[in-house]
Amino acid sequence: MKRLIAAGLALLVANPVWAADLRKDVSDYRAAHEAAIVGQLDELVRLKSVAADPQGLTATGAYLESQLKARGFETASWSVGGSAPIVYGLLKTPGATRTAIFYAHYDGQPVTRAGWSSDPFVPVMRDGLAGKDLDWKAERPPFNPEWRLFGRAAADDKSAIVAFLTAFDALKAANRKPSVNIKVVWEGEEEASSAHLETILKSHAAELQSDVWLIGDGPVHQSRAPTIYFGARGSMGLDATIYGPLRALHDGHYGNWVPNPAAMAAELITQMRDGEGRITIPNYADDVRPQSAAEQAAIARLPPVEDGLKKEFGIARTEGGEGLTASTMRPAINIRGIRSGQVGLEANNAIPVDAVLSMDFRLVPGQTTRRVQEKVEAFLKAKGWTVVTTTPDAAMRLANPRIIKLAWSGGYPALRSDMTSPAAKGVIAAAQSGAGGPIAILPMMGGSVPINLFDELFHVPIIGLPIGNHDNNQHAANENMRLRNLWDGINLYAAMMAQLDW
Amino acid sequence: MKRLIAAGLALLVANPVWAADLRKDVSDYRAAHEAAIVGQLDELVRLKSVAADPQGLTATGAYLESQLKARGFETASWSVGGSAPIVYGLLKTPGATRTAIFYAHYDGQPVTRAGWSSDPFVPVMRDGLAGKDLDWKAERPPFNPEWRLFGRAAADDKSAIVAFLTAFDALKAANRKPSVNIKVVWEGEEEASSAHLETILKSHAAELQSDVWLIGDGPVHQSRAPTIYFGARGSMGLDATIYGPLRALHDGHYGNWVPNPAAMAAELITQMRDGEGRITIPNYADDVRPQSAAEQAAIARLPPVEDGLKKEFGIARTEGGEGLTASTMRPAINIRGIRSGQVGLEANNAIPVDAVLSMDFRLVPGQTTRRVQEKVEAFLKAKGWTVVTTTPDAAMRLANPRIIKLAWSGGYPALRSDMTSPAAKGVIAAAQSGAGGPIAILPMMGGSVPINLFDELFHVPIIGLPIGNHDNNQHAANENMRLRNLWDGINLYAAMMAQLDW
Incomplete structure (x- = not known):
């Protein structure tokens, strides 16, 4: 080539x-x-x-x-x-x-x-x-x-x-x-x-x-x-809210028994992507169009920048074993934010009422926003989540052990x-x-x-x-x-x- | 009894x-x-x-x-x-x-x-x-x-x-x-x-x-x-800071390659406790004094409150398969807060610079604050973390792939x-x-x-x-x-x- x-x-x-x-x-x-x-x-x-x-x-x-x-x-x-x-x-x-x-x-x-x-x-x-x-x-x-x-x-x-x-x-x-x-x-x-x-x-x-x-x-x-x-790459935003108890509860009296939404959010993240940034949702990559020989050759020809960037960013390791551009040719789920309870001086010994997780999905050619949404929601349901788009009321929370509210935003393909x-x-x-x-x-x-x-x-x-x-x-x-x-x-x-x- | x-x-x-x-x-x-x-x-x-x-x-x-x-x-x-x-x-x-x-x-x-x-x-x-x-x-x-x-x-x-x-x-x-x-x-x-x-x-x-x-x-x-x-139960607080890149980075250009500290924090949580609140740090329970027959009998005699509390708290499931008091007889790691990046309207497509995780350790008889700290830190080191107590500088971050800053607080035994x-x-x-x-x-x-x-x-x-x-x-x-x-x-x-x- x-x-x-x-x-x-x-x-x-x-x-x-x-x-x-x-x-x-x-x-x-x-x-x-x-x-x-x-x-x-x-x-x-x-x-x-x-x-x-x-x-x-x-x-x-x-x-x-x-x-x-x-x-x-x-x-x-x-x-x-x-x-x-x-x-x-x-x-x-x-x-x-x-x-x-x-x-x-x-x-x-x-x-x-x-x-x-x-x-x-x-x-x-x-x-x-x-x-x-x-x-x-x-x-x-x-x-x-x-x-x-x-x-x-x-x-x-x-x-x-x-x-x-x-x-x-x-x-x-x-x-x-x-x-x-x-x-x-x-x-x-x-x-x-x-x-x-x-x-x-x-x-x-x-x-x-x-x-x-x-x-x-x-x-x-x-x-x-x-x-x-x-x-x-294309892009879709997703904010997910995971529900704990209706009110913050003393984690001494209720921790280990009342589900902790921050821990649930953590588990969900690790189910969706591994520590190397690889998406672990089953069949997620099925739609991905393979790279052409010309594209692979072009990536191989790029000047190496990785060592300089690691220094610039103050990082000792990278996710995955590939170079930067090869890594970003893959679909990604980036965790852009998570909020639950309080930390530092404001931390109190309470089980938080919810956890909010903000994610940014990067799409590659072959993926559509509709298919990504379908696959993510099917995965959540398979993991036992009840997927909703509005805030669940008390009766719904009492009837469903794992409720996740999803708000997708800003999607377009690669x-x-x-x-x-x-x-x-x-x-x-x-x-x-x-x-x-x-x-x-x-x-x-x-x-x-x-x-x-x-x-x-x-x-x-x-x-x-x-x-x-x-x-x-x-x-x-x-x-x-x-x-x-x-x-x-x-x-x-x-x-x-x-x-x-x- | x-x-x-x-x-x-x-x-x-x-x-x-x-x-x-x-x-x-x-x-x-x-x-x-x-x-x-x-x-x-x-x-x-x-x-x-x-x-x-x-x-x-x-x-x-x-x-x-x-x-x-x-x-x-x-x-x-x-x-x-x-x-x-x-x-x-x-x-x-x-x-x-x-x-x-x-x-x-x-x-x-x-x-x-x-x-x-x-x-x-x-x-x-x-x-x-x-x-x-x-x-x-x-x-x-x-x-x-x-x-x-x-x-x-x-x-x-x-x-x-x-x-x-x-x-x-x-x-x-x-x-x-x-x-x-x-x-x-x-x-x-x-x-x-x-x-x-x-x-x-x-x-x-x-x-x-x-x-x-x-x-x-x-x-x-x-x-x-x-x-x-x-x-x-006894109690110890722990705030942990996990480091990402020195500055927030565009997650489209760098996600999947620059490690995401929110994902690292999620992985750490799931390594320390499972979805049922059981602590998965090896040998963590070695020090725990077993419950006596009198104690177990007293718990068995307690009036059941679980169904009422589930309704009061709006939860459909509990962690673990035990009743409330039996659950709180175990040591616990409660996630009382997590903060990384931004969520909701403030979310931007960036890899956060850090993740802060606030935890509340509940101790049971037999455990000491010193031994808990030792076990947690030994576990972190075994998982590849460099444990520090002050904010790491750029050189340290460049030399150590996983740095976690720990701040323990307020400990006493059960x-x-x-x-x-x-x-x-x-x-x-x-x-x-x-x-x-x-x-x-x-x-x-x-x-x-x-x-x-x-x-x-x-x-x-x-x-x-x-x-x-x-x-x-x-x-x-x-x-x-x-x-x-x-x-x-x-x-x-x-x-x-x-x-x-x-």
Whole structure:
């Protein structure tokens, strides 16, 4: 398989000299405009595009539409029922036979101010992840590429948008014509479950014809190499409540006799997954689509990152015996939280009234949310649980020895696009050319992006172009974008606009 | 065994007519003074004798000492280093050969106002556990014995003190002479781990010579029958912290590879105890002293309460296949709390940084706190855990795959006094005589009272005379004392003062 892909690349990177020239042009442009590029990211982060601020979302959408318009794009702003607008853009390239859609989302995760070292919407530059504040506007470029700009959505995904705009400007400045027709879909509700995305995409199916979707979301590989991915795991949330006695009971007088819901929750966890993260629900993996030889080969080629990550995370062992990416190719049940009774100074000697267990199911191709739910619930019933969806009353509790209340949430399936399609080979070739060095090619991200929707609606290859550093704290406090990753992203996007072809 | 005890009772309850007269005298006295008795409990609850209020403790001690003095007791107030006073009282009975010490504590559990339906220090009468408020001062006795007075320490143990004082007054009013010399030890720091008790008892060993300690603490049997107990389980607290990655990690990108501390905690729980509450730590039960035939027979004779409790607690099954008291004769590991990550609306898709597990170990005779700690820690080490007592740094975490931080707290061993000693038989006989009907005789309470200290210091029988209803919410919000139990307690205490002999 290695030879096959290598042969494909030799074929596709038709003109390495031209590619090197392009890289140089783009890099030179970036070097000459570092302050302006960071300035645009800073400006974009200040626009509060979070679900809690509908006006901020609207303003951000308007800003982005104006940015496309200024660059000669035909634009539109799509919204239904007051949703945050999807910013659409189209730039036809005379003579181009292929059309690529560049997707990103401009909304950020909700913000909890606690935990942030600075205002999430007033970007601060620091000289590292735990670095000191810098007045970057007073500094003279070239900036140290290890600097990071901190702010909500700085990485996820506003940097992808800035990289796109800058790459476009760099090509124009170098008088380089795109190789494809360019379409843009910038969404404003991704962090709020993309509630209106499907409706809007369906009603604009005609405008959204393309040959490939390029997804500007997600982190790059932990090796920090420029990365493309061919899929992402699906995701479902599950909160489960397990019931103990109607009121907290003195565990001296009643412990060993009244069932302890925390112990029941512990038993349930160990019945669902073993200490190595392997799911032990019978037949759970029946639906899983096997990995292809190309996918396995791609994983084997990834630069090793495991030792570095163990150090970064302070862990001495890992679950399972495989590397990181091989591990995340499997379905997973992640315990994201458990709450029962009290601990520490608040602990009292009582049997808790319940235990709440929050789980995150990661799906792989072949699994559907419906089948996962069915299998989990069948397993629970086989283990003697009475599965309910509303809080049981006293009579029900008295009649059923093990009651579990389930609340499923936010489900969508996984996607792995074919890594060997002509479009896939074209994207790989362009990415390698744009990087001018090794890139990381992931068959599937461990994390989830609902790109299955694009696949279901449009049946074209869906390929990820992430640019954020893996340690960008997306979805957490102190989200940040490392400048080196932004610079790499500009080159990656420029290559996709100017070199993509098949 | 049944025959032996029955024979013993026939011997000891020498004069059933006299016993019935005593019960009638005491009951008549109580019926004539119900408002005053409740008034004294009300007055006592209003004295804020909680650890957070040292002045309240001192004032309560002074009040109680004055109550004894007024009844002709020699009294003393013992304190060290500013501790809450121990109120001591002595009333010699001419001709008596035995001395009984009546112990109770006048301090209450700390109060968290949340959860209380009324001010914990302004007693409210209600016509049931979830009943409506009554203006009992406007009601004409006899009061409905199902009424309950709500307030902190109303049951635990201020009712035992009121029962003692009332019983004494009733005997005096009936011109009945005590059968024993009476000593009183009323402690004010029991709910704060009795920090100064041992020191004070040791320095007053001469005054504290006796033939039996009678412990006015704990709830009665769930059958609501008057109860005596011959011991209590010991107790140790353990908070354990299990470490995951140094920072919370996206469980899509890292789940299945970075160890999940919540899953590790679940595995640990299931390794320590099974779903039936049986401890599965190897050799854990080696130290356990077997139950005697008398103890087993006493348990077999207890009125069945299990079906009623299952209904009261809303549970359809119990742990283990035994009755409640048989279950609580075993050592226990109770999970009183677990915390890891977030659940519900706060849940995010992250591998938590740690899991905190709070456990309450209940000890039975033969076990020592030192041996329990040794066995648990040896078990953890055998399972691959690195046991620490301070938070591990990054280097330590990188070098040790499973680190658990342990914080043990509040340990003391169990006690089971001999149920067949002459003193035990005397107390059983007096209790049965005072009740005039069936009583519950417990070899050991499931809950813990540090009465082992009295045994270690004085080597005399230690026997419990609880009077609080089992559903008194002691240690929780809405603590309450049911009047029927207070009335029963007065008869029990009167019998111990006037009929105890052997």
